[in-house]
Amino acid sequence: xxxxxxxxxxxxxxxxxxxxxxxxxxxxxxxxxxxxxxxxxxxxxxxxxxxxxxxxxxxxxxxxxxxxxxxxxxxxxxxxxxxxxxxxxxxxxxxxxxxxxxxxxxxxxxxxxxxxxxxxxxxxxxxxxxxxxxxxxxxxxxxxxxxxxxxxxxxxxxxxxxxxxxxxxxxxxxxxxxxxxxxxxxxxxxxxxxxxxxxxxxxxxxxxxxxxxxxxxxxxxxxxxxxxxxxxxxxxxxxxxxxxxxxxxxxxxxxxxxxxxxxxxxxxxxxxxxxxxxxxxxxxxxxxxxxxxxxxxxxxxxxxxxxxxxxxxxxxxxxxxxxxxxxxxxxxxxxxxxxxxxxxxxxxxxxxxxxxxxxxxxxxxxxxxxxxxxxxxxxxxxxxxxxxxxxxxxxxxxxxxxxxxxxxxxxxxxxxxxxxxxxxxxxxxxxxxxxxxxxxxxxxxxxxxxxxxxxxxxxxxxxxxxxxxxxxxxxxxxxxxxxxxxxxxxxxxxxxxxxxxxxxxxxxxxxxxxxxxxxxxxxxxxxxxxxxxxxxxxxxxxxxxxxxx
Numbered sequence: 001x002x003x004x005x006x007x008x009x010x011x012x013x014x015x016x017x018x019x020x021x022x023x024x025x026x027x028x029x030x031x032x033x034x035x036x037x038x039x040x041x042x043x044x045x046x047x048x049x050x051x052x053x054x055x056x057x058x059x060x061x062x063x064x065x066x067x068x069x070x071x072x073x074x075x076x077x078x079x080x081x082x083x084x085x086x087x088x089x090x091x092x093x094x095x096x097x098x099x100x101x102x103x104x105x106x107x108x109x110x111x112x113x114x115x116x117x118x119x120x121x122x123x124x125x126x127x128x129x130x131x132x133x134x135x136x137x138x139x140x141x142x143x144x145x146x147x148x149x150x151x152x153x154x155x156x157x158x159x160x161x162x163x164x165x166x167x168x169x170x171x172x173x174x175x176x177x178x179x180x181x182x183x184x185x186x187x188x189x190x191x192x193x194x195x196x197x198x199x200x201x202x203x204x205x206x207x208x209x210x211x212x213x214x215x216x217x218x219x220x221x222x223x224x225x226x227x228x229x230x231x232x233x234x235x236x237x238x239x240x241x242x243x244x245x246x247x248x249x250x251x252x253x254x255x256x257x258x259x260x261x262x263x264x265x266x267x268x269x270x271x272x273x274x275x276x277x278x279x280x281x282x283x284x285x286x287x288x289x290x291x292x293x294x295x296x297x298x299x300x301x302x303x304x305x306x307x308x309x310x311x312x313x314x315x316x317x318x319x320x321x322x323x324x325x326x327x328x329x330x331x332x333x334x335x336x337x338x339x340x341x342x343x344x345x346x347x348x349x350x351x352x353x354x355x356x357x358x359x360x361x362x363x364x365x366x367x368x369x370x371x372x373x374x375x376x377x378x379x380x381x382x383x384x385x386x387x388x389x390x391x392x393x394x395x396x397x398x399x400x401x402x403x404x405x406x407x408x409x410x411x412x413x414x415x416x417x418x419x420x421x422x423x424x425x426x427x428x429x430x431x432x433x434x435x436x437x438x439x440x441x442x443x444x445x446x447x448x449x450x451x452x453x454x455x456x457x458x459x460x461x462x463x464x465x466x467x468x469x470x471x472x473x474x475x476x477x478x479x480x481x482x483x484x485x486x487x488x489x490x491x492x493x494x495x496x497x498x499x500x501x502x503x504x505x506x507x508x509x510x511x512x513x514x515x516x517x518x519x520x521x522x523x524x525x526x527x528x529x530x531x532x533x534x535x536x537x538x539x540x541x542x543x544x545x546x547x548x549x
């Protein structure tokens with residue numbers, strides 16, 4: 001049987017380009033998948049594992065199917081129809097993907113009691129991403145069939161196909177991460193790569209077919225595919241992940257995060273997740289936030305800030321995980337004798353801090369990873385605030401014994417580290433992520449105290465080698481003239497309790513923060529949806545609809 005009757009296939013360069021753009025699109029979709037899922041499920045190693053695993057499953061099955069199909073029916077037209085279908089599916093992801101993810105999550109919240117993150121992320125990947133990548137997985141074995149003319153050169157040709165796919169994959173890795181997603185967002189990134197595949201298909205079918213013309217059915221498929229792509233471009237270009245929110249001040253993406261700014265009559269709020277957590281907040285009237293930032297203000301008192309004020313000395317403070325500058329703003333509003341440095345890996349968050357959160361241009365913020373900054377910095381600080389822990393994820397490299405040792409080495413004599421632990425836990429049981437963090441810190445510092453943040457899932461931890469820090473806290477509270485601050489600091493002083501280690505230790509080599517975090521997420525979901533589950537059991541779906549209405 002003749003392999004092809006289209007003239008364009010006589011030039012192997014087009015087949016190599018097909019392999020190149022196929023590999024590029026697979027990696028672009030994989031990275032797009034991580035950004036589509038991150039606002040709902042986080043960007044933890046668990047989620048990445050699920051994405052990579054499901055995509056590898058899809059590609060493996062596609063390779064098997066494509067090889068068998070090429071042997072049984074070596075018609076290149078059918079391969080390019082499969083590429084067209086994959087392109088249309090990818091283009092539809094920005095239109096329908098967010099609704100499918102939320103629909104799956106809503107069902108599973110009521111259906112499962114544990115491992116929600118794993119099950120929901122896996123189900124979402126299977127439904128949204130597996131089919132188009134399965135189709136693209138058929139490209140390599142099919143092209144191997146169409147390009148191999150004899151056994152004499154099949155090694156060279158298949159090697160060139162593999163190289164084309166690999167080079168395309170490399171470009172498909174870097175372009176979305178550093179160009180398209182930061183510049184135009186995840187939705188348009190999907191549309192760009194879907195458009196490239198459709199252009200490839202159109203180029204193929206526009207090539208003359210020797211002795212024959214394309215059937216009306218084939219032409220109809222191409223026209224329909226182009227029309228669907230145009231519709232997806234019209235309705236899928238929105239970058240909104242929280243599409244139910246109508247009054248967001250800002251919504252966008254950076255290299256590192258999904259970003260959402262919401263304004264209320266009293267505050268401005270930054271979130272990097274549509275479902276969980278508040279990362280930063282600005283109180284418009286200058287009041288305390290009512291959140292963990294207020295409790296963290298005790299650290300400067302423990303380091304003797306009021307005593308230094310009387311002596312005309314400055315208190316040096318380093319914030320790892322500056323965010324939009326809530327803690328820095330609180331410090332600047334309440335103390336005159338502070339030198340504040342902030343480290344924030346996401347420069348777009350820093351831009352939002354200046355634009356929406358009243359962070360002064362004079363505040364020194366370094367765009368860098370917190371741990372890498374410590375490795376390069378030679379300064380000593382009276383207070384180091386560690387707040388690089390996002391909503392439902394904790395970077396393992398900032399939760400290890402080695403990291404906290406670096407923090408300790410950057411504290412001045414009598415200096416205090418304060419850590420926000422934001423994972424839900426009624427008590428610090430032996431296997432909670434809070435316990436692992438506190439135990440690791442206790443292995444580095446001589447003295448550790450913990451305070452529960454009233455009305456939230458947060459805990460504030462204070463660590464130092466000074467045995468006088470709690471006494472110094474009380475002494476400096478007595479020097480405070482601000483009655484609101486005095487009351488807040490007395491609450492910390494009265495409720496702080498010495499932490500007793502349970503013996504856990506996280507290191508750079510072993511820090512199971514993802515699995516521990518997943519356990520806490522299950523607790524959050526169980527607590528949050530228990531009310532709705534009761535309504536569903538008593539009144540069924542109609543009861544839930546009445547509640548929503």
